[in-house]
Amino acid sequence: MTAALEMRNITKEFPGVKALNDVTLTVKKGEIHALCGENGAGKSTLMKVLSGLYPSGSYNGQILINGEVKRFSSIKDAEESGIAIIYQELALAKDLSIAENLYLGKELARFGIINWERVFKESEKWLSEVGLTDVSPETRTGTLGIGKQQQVEIAKALSKKANILILDEPTAALTEQEVEILLSILREFKKRGVTCIYISHKLKEVFSIADSVTVLRDGKTIGTYDAKDINEEQVISLMVGRELKELFPRIEAVPGDVILKVENYTVMHPDLDRKVIDNISFQVRQGEIFGIAGLMGAGRTELVMSLFGSYPGAAVGRIEIEGKHVKIKHTQHAIRHGMALVSEDRKKFGLVLGMDVKSNVTMASLNQIASGGVIDPNREVIRGNEYIRSLQIKANSVETIVGTLSGGNQQKVVLGKWLMTKPKILILDEPTRGIDVGAKFEIYTIMNELIRQGVAIIMVSSELPELLGMSHRIMVIAEGKRAAEFTAEEATQQAIMTAATGGKER
Amino acid sequence: MSAKTETVPVQPSRVQNWFKFDARAYTMIGALIAIWVLFSLLHERFLSPTNLSNLFLQMSVTAILAIGMVLVIVAGHIDLSVGSLVGLVGGVAAMLNVWYDWPAIPVVITAVALGAIVGFIQGWIIAYKAVPAFIVTLGGMLIFRGALFGTTGSVTVAPLSPGLKAIGQHYTSDIIGWIFGIVGLLIAAVLLLRKRSSRIRYGFDVEPLAVTLLRMGVTGALILGFVGVMNSYKGIPVPFVMVVVLALIFTFITRNTTFGRQVYAIGGNPEAAKLSGINIKRRVLLVFVLCNTLAAIAALVLTARLNAATMSAGQNYELDAIAACVIGGTSLIGGSGTIMGAIIGALVMGSLDNGMSLMNMESFWQYIVKGGILVLAVYVDIYTRNRKKA
Numbered sequence A: 001m002t003a004a005l006e007m008r009n010i011t012k013e014f015p016g017v018k019a020l021n022d023v024t025l026t027v028k029k030g031e032i033h034a035l036c037g038e039n040g041a042g043k044s045t046l047m048k049v050l051s052g053l054y055p056s057g058s059y060n061g062q063i064l065i066n067g068e069v070k071r072f073s074s075i076k077d078a079e080e081s082g083i084a085i086i087y088q089e090l091a092l093a094k095d096l097s098i099a100e101n102l103y104l105g106k107e108l109a110r111f112g113i114i115n116w117e118r119v120f121k122e123s124e125k126w127l128s129e130v131g132l133t134d135v136s137p138e139t140r141t142g143t144l145g146i147g148k149q150q151q152v153e154i155a156k157a158l159s160k161k162a163n164i165l166i167l168d169e170p171t172a173a174l175t176e177q178e179v180e181i182l183l184s185i186l187r188e189f190k191k192r193g194v195t196c197i198y199i200s201h202k203l204k205e206v207f208s209i210a211d212s213v214t215v216l217r218d219g220k221t222i223g224t225y226d227a228k229d230i231n232e233e234q235v236i237s238l239m240v241g242r243e244l245k246e247l248f249p250r251i252e253a254v255p256g257d258v259i260l261k262v263e264n265y266t267v268m269h270p271d272l273d274r275k276v277i278d279n280i281s282f283q284v285r286q287g288e289i290f291g292i293a294g295l296m297g298a299g300r301t302e303l304v305m306s307l308f309g310s311y312p313g314a315a316v317g318r319i320e321i322e323g324k325h326v327k328i329k330h331t332q333h334a335i336r337h338g339m340a341l342v343s344e345d346r347k348k349f350g351l352v353l354g355m356d357v358k359s360n361v362t363m364a365s366l367n368q369i370a371s372g373g374v375i376d377p378n379r380e381v382i383r384g385n386e387y388i389r390s391l392q393i394k395a396n397s398v399e400t401i402v403g404t405l406s407g408g409n410q411q412k413v414v415l416g417k418w419l420m421t422k423p424k425i426l427i428l429d430e431p432t433r434g435i436d437v438g439a440k441f442e443i444y445t446i447m448n449e450l451i452r453q454g455v456a457i458i459m460v461s462s463e464l465p466e467l468l469g470m471s472h473r474i475m476v477i478a479e480g481k482r483a484a485e486f487t488a489e490e491a492t493q494q495a496i497m498t499a500a501t502g503g504k505e506r
Numbered sequence B: 001m002s003a004k005t006e007t008v009p010v011q012p013s014r015v016q017n018w019f020k021f022d023a024r025a026y027t028m029i030g031a032l033i034a035i036w037v038l039f040s041l042l043h044e045r046f047l048s049p050t051n052l053s054n055l056f057l058q059m060s061v062t063a064i065l066a067i068g069m070v071l072v073i074v075a076g077h078i079d080l081s082v083g084s085l086v087g088l089v090g091g092v093a094a095m096l097n098v099w100y101d102w103p104a105i106p107v108v109i110t111a112v113a114l115g116a117i118v119g120f121i122q123g124w125i126i127a128y129k130a131v132p133a134f135i136v137t138l139g140g141m142l143i144f145r146g147a148l149f150g151t152t153g154s155v156t157v158a159p160l161s162p163g164l165k166a167i168g169q170h171y172t173s174d175i176i177g178w179i180f181g182i183v184g185l186l187i188a189a190v191l192l193l194r195k196r197s198s199r200i201r202y203g204f205d206v207e208p209l210a211v212t213l214l215r216m217g218v219t220g221a222l223i224l225g226f227v228g229v230m231n232s233y234k235g236i237p238v239p240f241v242m243v244v245v246l247a248l249i250f251t252f253i254t255r256n257t258t259f260g261r262q263v264y265a266i267g268g269n270p271e272a273a274k275l276s277g278i279n280i281k282r283r284v285l286l287v288f289v290l291c292n293t294l295a296a297i298a299a300l301v302l303t304a305r306l307n308a309a310t311m312s313a314g315q316n317y318e319l320d321a322i323a324a325c326v327i328g329g330t331s332l333i334g335g336s337g338t339i340m341g342a343i344i345g346a347l348v349m350g351s352l353d354n355g356m357s358l359m360n361m362e363s364f365w366q367y368i369v370k371g372g373i374l375v376l377a378v379y380v381d382i383y384t385r386n387r388k389k390a
Helices: A043-050 A075-080 A098-102 A116-129 A146-160 A178-193 A203-209 A231-241 A300-307 A333-336 A346-350 A359-361 A362-368 A378-392 A407-419 A439-453 A463-472 A495-500 B014-017 B023-042 B049-074 B083-096 B104-128 B133-152 B162-169 B174-201 B209-231 B238-256 B259-268 B270-275 B280-306 B317-327 B339-358 B361-389
Strands: A005-014 A016-027 A032-036 A059-063 A068-070 A083-086 A162-166 A194-201 A212-217 A220-226 A258-268 A274-286 A289-294 A314-320 A324-326 A337-342 A425-429 A454-462 A473-478 A481-487
Touching: A005 A043, A016 A043, A016 A324, A032 A043, A032 A203, A043 A059, A043 A083, A043 A162, A043 A194, A059 B209, A075 A083, A083 A146, A098 A116, A098 A146, A146 A162, A146 A178, A178 A194, A178 A203, A178 A274, A194 A203, A203 A231, A212 A231, A212 A337, A220 A231, A231 A495, A258 A300, A258 A454, A274 A289, A274 A300, A274 A314, A274 A454, A274 A473, A289 A300, A289 A463, A289 A495, A300 A337, A300 A425, A300 A454, A333 A337, A337 A407, A346 A407, A346 B270, A359 A362, A359 A378, A359 A407, A359 B259, A362 A378, A362 A407, A362 B259, A378 A407, A378 B174, A425 B238, A439 A463, A454 A463, A463 A495, A473 A495, A481 A495, A495 B280, B023 B339, B023 B361, B049 B083, B049 B209, B049 B238, B049 B259, B049 B280, B049 B317, B049 B339, B083 B104, B083 B133, B083 B280, B083 B317, B104 B133, B104 B280, B162 B238, B162 B280, B238 B259, B238 B280, B238 B339, B259 B270, B259 B280, B270 B280, B317 B339, B317 B361, B339 B361
Parallel strands: A016 A220, A032 A194, A032 A212, A083 A162, A162 A194, A274 A481, A289 A454, A289 A473, A337 A425, A425 A454
Antiparallel strands: A005 A016, A005 A059, A059 A068, A212 A220, A258 A274, A258 A314, A314 A324, A473 A481
16 A cells, blocks of 8 residues: 655755754555654754745655655645644634635636635534534634634645645644544544644553654654554664764752742733633742753743743743842843843844844943943943853954854854853753854853853753753753752653653652 | 954955945935035035035934934834924914014023924823824924924014024134034044054954044045134034034933833844843934934924014924934934934935925926935935845
């Protein structure tokens, strides 16, 4: 029997990074095939290749559908071959009705006039296919819960005659009940011969539904296994099974006093009635690196953004800095209390790309280079040069536009901006994402220098080797809750992954 | 040593570097010269002192509005209300002066305060209540025009007292003109030399001294030539003196103050600015206060020049001001733009108006040509930017 889908020897390169290296994926007809791997292992890239988002020619390798070689130059091409992908972030127009969403871009119309009666009738049919019988197709989509919106997405995919359905982290935002509904819909589809690729971190779900499992690691296929022949622990060890190849110049901490104490901290989602952080407590000492681990969507970024006063959702709980109870309502408060946050997305949150190095470095501490609100250009250049030198930012001068720098150097500019504020607590969210190995090492060295000076560092990272290699303590968050905490000696990739994927508490 | 010795990126050739200040600034000045040459060929009196004096007088209102508009657009907003605000403030000023016999100085103070208060209210709704500036100022545009009709009872208010008229109609005497010219020349020279020496101190590339001197010479010739031409008619129009003073003040604000820097950061990336602890709301509020205060000053100039407050005063001026900013290289996305560019943009718009009126072109042509030039200017801007990226 020919496979429903074969991806052969797929290699996809981005400038400086091989995101996929000779990846092969074979999915049998009518099976539910799970795709597992750590953050950044290449799952999403592979699916973007398959869905035509990265057009044919931008990667090497072959895609075969039912044994036929296909070249997709657009998402539309892939859809025509029966491939539909449902992303974690749902792509529905929330202000349109369900029916309008289902037929968006392929309206049932004659001479441009929509036949609403037919639209609603057909919509009802598709909705009942996914078990959504209790809502009218005229309902505004935004009024549905996330679980039902996802069912609408699936109905939409079906209405496009999809026979290969790809779900990318479909349950990240769902309640347990909604997950059950989703899984039963998928089992129903399987009976009808729909092939399904299921990408998930949650191995429990994977094992309750998948027929086979393919594991990716560092952009390579590790193997495809029959779900009956393998268990959760084995999959975890296949996912993380790499050596600490990179060099981590960790120095032993001389922990000082507790500088930050967070107690019973809960953060609400800004729009939904859902806790993104649920009753977390921890403390950080001067001169240590406190790592925060967790899967994507576990709430790590929300936690640190909220502590820094820059998360829109409401937060309750007690924060103490240097023994004093503080309330941080907005970023200015956080900065005043000696906090600094290097966010995970430097282009979106860290830099004004059109401005030069010195303007970016001084942005959070303009009062240091100005008197009476007037900037002293000499002092600005001196301070800018100071950070170019101490952080070894490779830029022509302080007047180089930041947008022209490489990722690593941009990240150092963000670091420079925060170091200039003389922080006591430095929060680093994915400090080395998208930067090359050399620059990573330089950033680790800077971190070490800072803890020597007594700065407390909180590091959020998806790269386990980095967390293990640099942190003195690691807290694991799973689905908004504190799942475990390890000292540097106790922590292993296996233990962290087990805790992060919802394994037993310790 | 600074890190600049560590990398050797591809540099444009040195000569190119000395003259590079801004390809876009050159494009703008080039366009202005082209327009002037064209009109001087079409009409012999275009470059006469009388007409040039008129031109600078006429463009002053747009230029003052454009100075404020640059700040608003750089911060990532828009202000559609300034035209109507010019009408309203002008009406109030004329009423106080003509009907209630207020002398010039209290009238000026009241008018400026009115502008500031209006700016505070609009800015507050925009910054703190998060209503889009487009909507708030669109509402303002209607409200202020309506308020003008209501307060003045829809009649023209004239004539003004001589003190108030002076703001729009007086000229500097020859001596004062020359003093301005020479002081301006000296300041320009000192600034150029100081910038050069501090660049040398910090190890930046500098142009050869000859180029700096050449630049000083050109600047000087322009300033003194301008004063000479103006003096051969009646002197420098007071409104244009105000434009120059305001342009200098606001250039300083945008380039040398923390406030100015933060406004550019807010426009460039509001998220990053917010996370850097910049109080975005307060800055945006202040930007609108400044913009509308400038609109009040423009209103005084216009009313004084016309010696009357009319019902249609200031109509569509917001569009001229926005066009001046955009022609002058201000990005509508926010984050970039200069005061100097906006002044040149205002000069372009003013020259088109003036030249076409001089040639007795019918007014419908003037609208069409100005609209076309605006679209063309932005097209050229986007085209050159994209080419730079590629």
